[in-house]
Amino acid sequence: QVRLVEFGGDSVDAGRSLTLSCTIFGGLGFSHSLGWFRQELGKEREGVAAMNEPSGSTYYSDSVKGRFDISRDRAKNILYLQMNNLRPEDTAKYYCAADLIPPGASRFRAWRGNDAVVRRQLSWGQGTQVTVSS
Numbered sequence: 001q002v003r004l005v006e007f008g009g010d011s012v013d014a015g016r017s018l019t020l021s022c023t024i025f026g027g028l029g030f031s032h033s034l035g036w037f038r039q040e041l042g043k044e045r046e047g048v049a050a051m052n053e054p055s056g057s058t059y060y061s062d063s064v065k066g067r068f069d070i071s072r073d074r075a076k077n078i079l080y081l082q083m084n085n086l087r088p089e090d091t092a093k094y095y096c097a098a099d100l101i102p103p104g105a106s107r108f109r110a111w112r113g114n115d116a117v118v119r120r121q122l123s124w125g126q127g128t129q130v131t132v133s134s
Contacts, residue, residue: 001026001123002024002025002026002027002028002098002100002123003024003025003026003123004022004023004024004025004096004097004098004123004124004125005022005023005025005096005125005126006020006021006022006094006095006096006125006126006127006128007020007021007022007023007128008020008021008128009093009094009128009129009130010130010131011131011132011133012086012130012131012132012133013132013133013134014086014087014088014132014133014134015085015086016086016132017082017083017084017085017086018083018086018130019080019081019082019083020036020080020081020083020094020096020128020130021078021079021080021081022034022036022078022079022080022081022096022125023076023077023078024077024078024079024098025077028053028098028100029100030053030054031052031053031054031100031101031103032052032053032098032099032100032101033050033051033052033053033098033099033101033107033108033110033111034050034051034053034072034079034096034097034098034099035047035048035049035050035051035059035070035079035096035097035108035111036048036049036050036070036079036081036094036095036096036097037094037095037097037111038090038092038093038094038095038130039092039093039095039127040091040092040093044114045095045119046061046063046092047059047061047108047110047111047112048060048061048063048064048068048081048094048111049061049064049068049069049070049081049111050070050099050107050108050110050111051070051071051072051079052101052107052108055107057107058070059107059108059111059112061111063089064083064090067083067084067085067086068081068082068083068084069081069082069084070082079096081094083130086130086132087132088132088133088134089132090130090132091130091131091132092129092130093127093128093129093130094127094128094129094130095124095125095126095127096124096125097110097122097123097124097125098122098123099118099121099122100121100123110122
């Protein structure tokens, strides 16, 4: 069983940077994707960024591409999300998630779509709040 614990949420001014971290407890298996979602109050959860093992490929939503960077410290088992040039519309609760991908499934199936059945299969952290003021 995988347990994910996020840290790093804060209130910042627009244009500033912030780094979120997610400590991973438990085994993920050979093929998996790790990444971040965010959810504003009253809105659907949005897949923001993810990275896949063993391919090393990454996914970014159009809304964060070029501003956010996902990385992983495998020795410490920590996933990071570096967020640059933050905007008020980035305000949301950010969740770390792990997808133990079944054979034949798309690497970023949970991040690209909005399939509730797929997302129920993920392991989720408790979330960390990011607030960006203009």
